[in-house]
Amino acid sequence: MSVATVWPRLEPLLPQVGKPIQYVGGELGAVLKEWDSTQVRWALMYPDAYEVGLPNQGIQILYEVLNELPDVLAERTYAVWPDLEALMRAHGVPQFTVDTHRPVAAFDLLGVSFATELGYTNLLTALDLAGIPLTAAERGAGHPVVLAGGHAAFNPEPIADFIDAAVLGDGEEAVLEITGIVRQWKAEGRPGGRDELLLRLAGTGNVYVPRFYDVEYLPDGRIQRVVPNRPGVPFRVHKRTTMDLDAWPYPRKPLVPLAETVHERYAVEIFRGCTRGCRFCQAGMITRPVRERSITTVGQMVREGLEFSGFSEVGLLSLSSADHSEIGDICSGLAQQYDGTNVSLSLPSTRVDAFNIELAEELSRNGRRTGLTFAPEGGSERIRKVINKMVSEEDLIRTVVTAYTNGWRQVKLYFMCGLPTETDEDVLQIARLAHEVIRAGRAATGSRDIRCTVSIGGFVPKPHTPFQWAPMTPPETIDRRLRLLKQAINADRSLGRAIGYRYHDGEPSLIEALLSRGDRRVGAVIRAVWAAGGRFDGWSEHFSYARWGQAAEAAGVDIGWYTTRERTQAEVLPWDHLDSGLDKDWLWQDWRAALAGYEQDDCRWTPCFDCGVCPAMDTQIQVGPTGRKLLPLTPV
Amino acid sequence: MTPRRQPQGGQAPVVQRIRIRYAKRGPLRFTSHRDFARAFERALRRASVPIAFSQGFSPHPKISYASAVPTGVASEAEYLEIGLHTAVDPAELQRALDRALPPGLDVLEAVVARSPGGLPERIEASAWRIELPGVAPDRLGEAVAAFLAAEEILVERLTKQGRRTFDTRAAVVVMSTADTTQAPSEVDGVPCAILDLVVRQVTPSVRPDDILSGLRAVADLPSGPSRATRLAQGELTAHGEIDDPLAVDRDGVPIGGH
Structure with missing residues (x-):
């Protein structure tokens, strides 16, 4: 039976809301299919506003991979702003997809990609607007299977009540496998109902179905164990790893929105995974091993992606793009191909070395100069050893000065505050570094027209990292250190004038920390916050710390216990049954090494240090060089 | 300090x-x-249009817009002008851009600029059509009569400069109701009144929703959804009609038009 679009009911509401174009769809690259011609139907959601969600690479890749199958339909849905939410409630308009404005509840699957835990309340809004029961236990045969993916899905326990399943790791092959299972189950006449479908998904070993696991607690509140409550359900669920990125050159047809979005560019992932080993970095830990896309595929994707989209900017993305084995040839090849075309190229550059500046020089040939960002992350040499960010002060100053002498007037330095073992002195070193950078820059260029911006983020300990056991620094301490830092920067007025200072309040970080390392008991807090009006918690103008604090208190959840408490080696962590491939013993050793200030090299250039991922996942490092070059483009 | 290099060669000049x-x-x-x-x-890039760019560190494509319809209002008559560094066939350009x-x-027409002066000077007034589903046509007829009989009808709107009060009556050149069989309300049994307008381009601009506010100020017109479309814009003739702003450039011969 076909499903009617809600457009005729939505359209009269749009003149009354802000930026109505975000709800209209009609993007270049969007795929519209007949409902009845397909067997398996996915609604893909990014649980934030359209302007943030549309450029998301994960959603775009899965959207294209799924829609390439003739009997599969994938559409997209995003969080609606409170103005439209209120009107939708008043007029009975359900959560809809932007492609054809079909109701989300009519789909077989609702896949939600969580890049951050602060999107959890938006999941509840979408479920509620869709008419899908908030808790998985209340859902019946006719409701979509609600799947969580993305990095936050590596600990989905806080949303275990609200999702039917979570998928760990790369999505390309996982969504195809899940599609096959749903297709088969529907073709058989849905035997055993929803329960049987979830059991089949759990049987793959890559799909975590929380309801099939019981969590038992110790009297002191810690977890005793997490065990399957059904036969056929694995003790541990493993992440998926897509090998050979050249075989998955997506997005080929990037979505080009009419509405303004946070990134207006064609983005190519030049490699996935990172083994730099920064101990705070969850992305670097859970996406191992490094798998490069070859220079040839990158070149082809850029050419075809630009022709298709008409974008004028290309982003070469990865966790540390300067580390691609052929990044020099990629940059010079692309710069040559697009010389004089008003196409700009960008590399999210955080590596602190002169090579990075060479690349930036190459990419700004057209005269357009994007800012340079370096991320030493820690202010003192000591703390940089703790977090395994191997940058010496000498390197940093030399690199930034090289940038100034090459014509950059503004450089951004990124640091974190609240790192394990951090003292006031470690943070105050940031001021000294910034002063030194300006002093050396002025001396080298003979000009006072140089600036640097110090940008500081609060550290949040994340699951599946060596810092998963670490106590989070209380927000009061972070706020105090940041105040001291500001004073220290401005203590020298001449230097301080050339230094910009940006930081975030500690409170949203504390809630992010609660949700990152929380367990199933935190779900009640999320639900209460949502019921009290919590929406768009990733946006400072919508976030309310008081709302979270009150909800936690009412639910009997001690935020401090989940965030600022140090865990012991023996403690069962809420995500221990979810396997990112990292050996827990190795993580513990790396945590102890951090406390002792020992650094860990990168396994791309030094021997394997047994983090456990490759043997556990049957994967291996895939890096070049291929020795190939990009040829000049011949106009057709 | 090394001065930043000017982009090499500069940008090609506009030839068309x-x-x-x-x-x-x-x-x-x-x-x-x-x-x-x-x-x-x-679309210019996808269609490989030889658009000219401004000079400098941040070159911009040479595009100038004559006017902009308010968000949410449809239009059959928006205008812009582009500068090209290589001459093209305008009919082909129209098809390529539309694709x-x-x-x-939808790109409806492209003509080579042959006359001096810019497009904005040729735009004095707009013709609008507003569909009002759920409104009975005679109800609208009464409102129109009341509107036209008034000397001045003040409405208030929040503009970028803050809350402004302005007269809607003076800007209206023509106001009439149209044959309702032309645009049904899409829902059986629900009437749909249609309002046709010619409104002068004034500052602050008097938009279709301002006219509706004006009508509601002088008559009992139900508030509800409305759909407005700009049908034409250009110079105002003595008879209250609107001249095609591209006519002078077209040499009387439509190119790629509908």
């Missing part, structure tokens, strides 16, 4: 200027002017 009429239709009437501008720049834009943002 082309004036374009385009439409915003259906759901894409919700594109704002900025949204349209970005989509149009991408490169999503359906609903």
